Amino acid sequence: MRFEDELVGLLPRLRRFARGLARDASDADDLCQAAIERALKSRDQWSHGTRLDSWMYRITRNLWIDERRAAARRGVQKPIDEAVLQVAGDGAAHVEAGALRGDVDGAMAHLPDEQREVVMLVLVEGYAYREAAEILEVPIGTVTSRLARGRETLMHLLGEAA
Amino acid sequence: MTIDRATIAAYVDGELDDIAARRVERAAGADPEIADAIARHRALTAALAAHYGPVAEEAVPNRLLDLVAGAGRVDTSLAARREAKRARFGAMQWGAIAASLALGLTIGLRPWLPAEPVAVEGGALVAAGPLSEALDTQLASNQPADAPVRIGLSFRDRAGRYCRSFESAAVDGIGCRADGRWRLERTTPGAAATDYRQAASGSLAAAAADMMAGDALDAGAERAARDGGWRR
Numbered sequence: 001m002r003f004e005d006e007l008v009g010l011l012p013r014l015r016r017f018a019r020g021l022a023r024d025a026s027d028a029d030d031l032c033q034a035a036i037e038r039a040l041k042s043r044d045q046w047s048h049g050t051r052l053d054s055w056m057y058r059i060t061r062n063l064w065i066d067e068r069r070a071a072a073r074r075g076v077q078k079p080i081d082e083a084v085l086q087v088a089g090d091g092a093a094h095v096e097a098g099a100l101r102g103d104v105d106g107a108m109a110h111l112p113d114e115q116r117e118v119v120m121l122v123l124v125e126g127y128a129y130r131e132a133a134e135i136l137e138v139p140i141g142t143v144t145s146r147l148a149r150g151r152e153t154l155m156h157l158l159g160e161a162a
Numbered sequence: 163m164t165i166d167r168a169t170i171a172a173y174v175d176g177e178l179d180d181i182a183a184r185r186v187e188r189a190a191g192a193d194p195e196i197a198d199a200i201a202r203h204r205a206l207t208a209a210l211a212a213h214y215g216p217v218a219e220e221a222v223p224n225r226l227l228d229l230v231a232g233a234g235r236v237d238t239s240l241a242a243r244r245e246a247k248r249a250r251f252g253a254m255q256w257g258a259i260a261a262s263l264a265l266g267l268t269i270g271l272r273p274w275l276p277a278e279p280v281a282v283e284g285g286a287l288v289a290a291g292p293l294s295e296a297l298d299t300q301l302a303s304n305q306p307a308d309a310p311v312r313i314g315l316s317f318r319d320r321a322g323r324y325c326r327s328f329e330s331a332a333v334d335g336i337g338c339r340a341d342g343r344w345r346l347e348r349t350t351p352g353a354a355a356t357d358y359r360q361a362a363s364g365s366l367a368a369a370a371a372d373m374m375a376g377d378a379l380d381a382g383a384e385r386a387a388r389d390g391g392w393r394r
Contacts, residue, residue, distance in 0.1 A: 012218040
């Protein structure tokens with residue numbers, strides 16, 4: 001299949017992943033657009049026979065992290081490193097259990113980026129732990145621990161019935 | 163027998179081999195707390211799927227498809243686009259809303275109006291908004307009786323493109339998938355504009371029969387084509 005055809009086929013899923021990262025719908029499509037541009041420019045770096053989806057998810061995710069860091073430098077958002085340190089529960093434990101019942105967007109907003117991207121890749125996009133680790137270029141143990149923390153926070157905020 | 167949380171998570175995520183999974187299932191049968199933890203994990207996954215799933219069902223915006231098709235501008239940074247967007251909204255606050263209406267700018271700038279079902283792109287009539295979404299996602303086999311757009315036949319034309327006939331209040335017609343959008347190859351006024359619905363759908367069926375190579379898609383083939391993104 002042509003590179004372009006395969007890329008078009010991926011776009012619905014990629015938009016879903018971006019929506020989870022960026023939350024705002026138009027920010028998410030901007031992120032997708034930047035990822036497509038990057039992919040088209042550096043398509044030589046994608047080796048045929050390897051999975052285009054993993055490659056696209058990695059590009060998207062890296063652009064998102066870059067964007068967050070740039071925003072942090074401009075003072076728009078708190079630095080990402082601080083967010084990493086924000087262990088699940090630190091921000092969320094003060095919120096009553098089930099306080100965000102039914103509000104998935106609100107609950108996801110409580111997760112540090114590193115947990116949100118793992119939650120999206122594994123629980124929404126359905127990637128295996130190993131695949132998620134490859135996309136994020138982190139050890140598999142990092143995936144499982146971030147996923148566990150993200151899950152705890154989401155279950156806490158969304159309540160027993162999630 | 164104790165099952166830790168990580169194992170429960172791995173079980174729900176399908177990461178355990180058969181033996182380990184059966185061990186969790188046995189433990190869940192004996193211990194309601196484990197069964198409950200599994201149920202809570204599953205409920206979370208289901209809530210996330212229900213929330214984000216529809217995003218992947220939406221029609222992909224043309225600006226993204228155009229980019230892949232080589233029609234879009236390349237080398238625009240995310241930050242630059244954000245700036246442009248901010249500038250645009252800033253201008254609109256200064257009273258340009260009326261002007262943009264008068265100029266008939268695209269539906270994206272007029273979110274308070276219902277999205278138009280038809281647009282012109284590159285000189286061709288294409289499905290837009292709700293019509294494009296229905297052609298993308300809706301299956302004739304299980305569409306609700308009151309769906310605003312009703313899908314009729316889905317088939318391949320002689321060029322190998324997927325085509326679908328449809329009826330709606332504003333327009334009836336046949337759209338064929340090309341370059342990531344639905345080109346409208348046939349259009350007639352919809353139910354809101356004509357009393358001759360029977361005749362219209364009859365002539366559409368005749369037009370479809372004219373265009374199709376082979377038979378119309380059955381329910382299974384229709385679903386497979388949709389899941390494949392209507393790519394040839």
